[in-house]
Amino acid sequence: MRTPFARLAFVVPFLTPLAAAQDAPLLEEDFLNGAIEWFVHDQVQLWHITTPGECGAPGGWASSALSQSPCVYGTPPWAFVSVLTSPEFVPAGGPLRLNFLSRLELEAGDSVSVRLMPPSISTLPPLVLATHLDLTNDSAPEAIEILAPGADLYGGLACHLRFDVLHDGSGDVGFGWMIDEVVLVDQPVAPAFCVGDPAVGNCPCANFGAPDEGCAHDSTTGAKLVGAGSARVAADDLELTALGGPAGQPAVLFGGSLGTPTLFRDGVLCIGAPQERLARVHFDATGAAGFGAPLAGLVDAQPGTRGHYQLWYRSPGGACASGSNFSSGVAIDWL
Numbered sequence: 001m002r003t004p005f006a007r008l009a010f011v012v013p014f015l016t017p018l019a020a021a022q023d024a025p026l027l028e029e030d031f032l033n034g035a036i037e038w039f040v041h042d043q044v045q046l047w048h049i050t051t052p053g054e055c056g057a058p059g060g061w062a063s064s065a066l067s068q069s070p071c072v073y074g075t076p077p078w079a080f081v082s083v084l085t086s087p088e089f090v091p092a093g094g095p096l097r098l099n100f101l102s103r104l105e106l107e108a109g110d111s112v113s114v115r116l117m118p119p120s121i122s123t124l125p126p127l128v129l130a131t132h133l134d135l136t137n138d139s140a141p142e143a144i145e146i147l148a149p150g151a152d153l154y155g156g157l158a159c160h161l162r163f164d165v166l167h168d169g170s171g172d173v174g175f176g177w178m179i180d181e182v183v184l185v186d187q188p189v190a191p192a193f194c195v196g197d198p199a200v201g202n203c204p205c206a207n208f209g210a211p212d213e214g215c216a217h218d219s220t221t222g223a224k225l226v227g228a229g230s231a232r233v234a235a236d237d238l239e240l241t242a243l244g245g246p247a248g249q250p251a252v253l254f255g256g257s258l259g260t261p262t263l264f265r266d267g268v269l270c271i272g273a274p275q276e277r278l279a280r281v282h283f284d285a286t287g288a289a290g291f292g293a294p295l296a297g298l299v300d301a302q303p304g305t306r307g308h309y310q311l312w313y314r315s316p317g318g319a320c321a322s323g324s325n326f327s328s329g330v331a332i333d334w335l
Helices: 149-154 295-299
Strands: 025-029 080-085 096-105 111-117 127-131 142-148 160-167 176-186 224-228 239-243 250-256 258-264 267-271 276-282 306-315 323-326 329-333
Touching: 096 111, 127 142, 127 149, 142 149, 160 176, 224 306, 224 329, 239 250, 239 306, 250 267, 267 306, 267 323, 276 295, 295 306
Parallel strands: none
Antiparallel strands: 025 176, 080 160, 096 142, 096 176, 111 127, 111 160, 224 239, 250 276, 250 306, 258 267, 306 323, 306 329
């Protein structure tokens, strides 16, 4: 159920890239229609869907409260974990993005967590996505966004999300944890940013590109970078390809820190100074160009850092007649 809320964004362990691509959700649940498949754990009685006004909350939230008169989420002196488990889903093998609404009301000594759970036959451990330390413990609704680059190892496995409330058995007054509007999506390994978007109006002569493209170099087409492979530096298998460029024209791949978007020539420059030139290429007859080597070695990537990459290219007779343009950029969280 949608409710006015505060906004909180946190990550595991990187900031969310700008204008990340939107994919079909692996999970999407608002708990308005029973959500029976979420309530299959043997401790199901510790989570339920709220009725309007329950513990001061609207209806249609998943709640760990045991009762509302008084509102408590545990039974002293017993210490235990109450569990809410999502239906099964299979990640594609890249980063995951999790969004949900959270209301947290815990006593000191208690804790919560949300984890990505692999199948029991897997040798991978559960991946902790967030704990109570990442949330605001004041009972007010807030929007949570988590980006988990490390979820790439779980690709192809039948996984679940698990929301846990750990009680220490002392009082447990309040509703504990309530969640709503859960959305989990696969993220591309190299999400686009700095796109030529008509909604933003950020192209020099209204030469907007298609989704995820930079500003158009002709009447409809802009260039973009796409990534394939893993963001793990040790694997060194992530390759970028440029698409949608003007046939036969030269281009330069460059990288650097995220800068203030600046209108320049026929496009938008989003990489701040200092910029590092990484490779020179020519677009082929189809408007595509590869860079001949995996990106991690090309840029000397370091685990735990974020890289921003963009392409400059010549565009004779381009939409704004300046002679050159930029692709959209990509942001990569190196692991």
